[in-house]
Amino acid sequence: MPRSSIAVCLTCVLVTSLTAQEPTEWPQHSLTRPKPVLVHPGPAGPPVPAPSDAIVLFDGSSLDAWQRDRPEGGAVPWRIVGSALEIVPGSGGIRTKRAFGDVQLHVEWRSPNPPAGNGQDRGNSGVYLMGHYEVQVLDSWENPVYADGQAAAIYGQYPPLVNASRPPGEWQSHDIIFRRPIFSADGRLAVPARMTVLHNGVLVQEDVLLLGPTSHMVREPYVAHEDALPIMLQEHGSAVQYRNIWVRPLATPSPSIPESP
Numbered sequence: 001m002p003r004s005s006i007a008v009c010l011t012c013v014l015v016t017s018l019t020a021q022e023p024t025e026w027p028q029h030s031l032t033r034p035k036p037v038l039v040h041p042g043p044a045g046p047p048v049p050a051p052s053d054a055i056v057l058f059d060g061s062s063l064d065a066w067q068r069d070r071p072e073g074g075a076v077p078w079r080i081v082g083s084a085l086e087i088v089p090g091s092g093g094i095r096t097k098r099a100f101g102d103v104q105l106h107v108e109w110r111s112p113n114p115p116a117g118n119g120q121d122r123g124n125s126g127v128y129l130m131g132h133y134e135v136q137v138l139d140s141w142e143n144p145v146y147a148d149g150q151a152a153a154i155y156g157q158y159p160p161l162v163n164a165s166r167p168p169g170e171w172q173s174h175d176i177i178f179r180r181p182i183f184s185a186d187g188r189l190a191v192p193a194r195m196t197v198l199h200n201g202v203l204v205q206e207d208v209l210l211l212g213p214t215s216h217m218v219r220e221p222y223v224a225h226e227d228a229l230p231i232m233l234q235e236h237g238s239a240v241q242y243r244n245i246w247v248r249p250l251a252t253p254s255p256s257i258p259e260s261p
């Protein structure tokens with residue numbers, strides 16, 4: 001076995017052994033799965049300043065980093081309201097022009113107030129890493145839904161550890177540390193994607209191993225893809241607003257094996 005293959009396999013073992021949240025045995029979208037307990041995160045503050053090495057994706061005015069999420073791209077079909085970017089329901093999602101792999105991503109969002117709709121129809125949007133792996137955006141304030149579909153869930157896979165939602169109309173944040181999946185040369189999964197997420201500064205996903213791309217009512221298997229792909233924001237029929245989005249690309253750690261004595 002080539003040295004690089006040995007290194008990847010050892011990385012798989014290491015990754016698996018270090019997982020804090022175990023993969024679920026609950027059926028997807030189970031209504032009886034325990035709901036995360038409520039944690040009040042404290043009041044919303046001003047926008048969190050971007051670190052000096054961050055790439056600012058949305059600063060309240062410029063949409064230069066974004067395009068329509070269609071094969072041909074095109075102008076962003078959402079609208080600027082004040083210093084926020086508001087989804088136009090029915091217009092489709094948007095994606096970054098630039099592609100990313102491993103990242104630290106900061107996103108601020110808020111649900112429409114007064115709220116409209118119930119369950120998944122109330123303030124639904126989503127942050128898709130690499131266009132495939134969704135961290136849920138939803139109005140989860142007094143809005144019961146299946147646990148793996150509420151705000152800050154890794155949709156259809158992992159409920160958040162707690163429900164740290166603020167009421168509709170208040171700014172909230174997702175801070176996401178994402179490690180992309182690694183595929184071997186023959187297209188097989190070598191290392192699954194993993195994520196840590198803070199919702200309003202509260203830890204809600206701790207180094208979870210993603211089971212594959214996120215999807216509704218079905219667990220999709222991994223399919224080999226590029227090492228870098230755009231970040232996508234979902235349009236799901238609700239006028240959710242975004243502000244202050246920035247990203248720090250992270251170097252992908254090199255797999256290593258111990259030196260022989």
Ligand code: MG
Pocket residue numbers: 124125126134136137234236
């Ligand atoms: Mg969504």
